[in-house]
Amino acid sequence: VLPKAYWAIWGGDFYGSKLARRTLRWRFKELFKRNIIKNIGHIIGDNTKDVELIRSWYSPVQAELHRCFMYTSNIFKNPENPYKRISGENINILLGNSADPSNNHFEALDILRNHSESNFSIYSPLSYGIKEYGDAVEKYGKKHFGERFIAVNKFMELPDYLDFLSKIDIAIFAHDRQQAFGNIISLLGLGKKVFVKSNVTSYNYFLGIGIKIFPLHEFNLNTNFQEIENNKIIVRSYFSDKNLRKSLELIFEKPSGIFNE
Numbered sequence: 001v002l003p004k005a006y007w008a009i010w011g012g013d014f015y016g017s018k019l020a021r022r023t024l025r026w027r028f029k030e031l032f033k034r035n036i037i038k039n040i041g042h043i044i045g046d047n048t049k050d051v052e053l054i055r056s057w058y059s060p061v062q063a064e065l066h067r068c069f070m071y072t073s074n075i076f077k078n079p080e081n082p083y084k085r086i087s088g089e090n091i092n093i094l095l096g097n098s099a100d101p102s103n104n105h106f107e108a109l110d111i112l113r114n115h116s117e118s119n120f121s122i123y124s125p126l127s128y129g130i131k132e133y134g135d136a137v138e139k140y141g142k143k144h145f146g147e148r149f150i151a152v153n154k155f156m157e158l159p160d161y162l163d164f165l166s167k168i169d170i171a172i173f174a175h176d177r178q179q180a181f182g183n184i185i186s187l188l189g190l191g192k193k194v195f196v197k198s199n200v201t202s203y204n205y206f207l208g209i210g211i212k213i214f215p216l217h218e219f220n221l222n223t224n225f226q227e228i229e230n231n232k233i234i235v236r237s238y239f240s241d242k243n244l245r246k247s248l249e250l251i252f253e254k255p256s257g258i259f260n261e
Helices: 011-019 024-039 048-057 106-115 131-148 156-168 181-189 201-208 225-238 241-252
Strands: 005-007 042-043 062-065 089-095 121-125 147-154 169-175 193-196
Touching: 005 024, 011 024, 011 048, 011 201, 024 225, 042 241, 048 201, 062 241, 089 106, 106 131, 106 169, 121 131, 131 147, 169 181, 181 193
Parallel strands: 005 042, 042 062, 089 121, 089 169, 121 147, 169 193
Antiparallel strands: none
């Protein structure tokens, strides 16, 4: 059935294997995974850079690519009660999206320490992931930034979370692989400045569709309002319900008869 199968890729599906320890168990799992990926007929994904990595890591991969951003969580949604910024307020910085070491919080906090003389507050969502790691991040943040570091330890309903994102000015995602995709879409669509590492596939992906996203090694607190407005226009048009429906229809109505066999 592999030639008929469609793989809607998620980062953990393939990055997880490459970042894992090379144990005997890992080699056993990779043997089966490689056979599946090499023979699968279709891949669903919108980040072509991720697909290039898959084709490189598991060569030869013959699967046909179907461009689609897949999830309703990747549709831009306006907050119900967007925050209205008051002139002269402190800058609000979002750091990471979970209490997982892949966020590289300590690395990002050390970058922010170089700007500690500026007026900003740091909000770090730590409500899920590894509690011990999250506690360590909070301790480190409080040590160097005091009350300016705010650990977000409670889950929020989606409307509340979108309202929360609306009060952010700058976001930092220091992951070493593509992560936090839905968060980045929401923030860009709200006109926020987003920093990621320039070697992650999402960096080139967003640049490729005309969105200005910034490399973490060039972190700064400056804002270009023209770039922000352009990002908002592209995100709200591209990551829309209409576009998602259209791309899914092309997949499910593919005139090959494979769903009737």
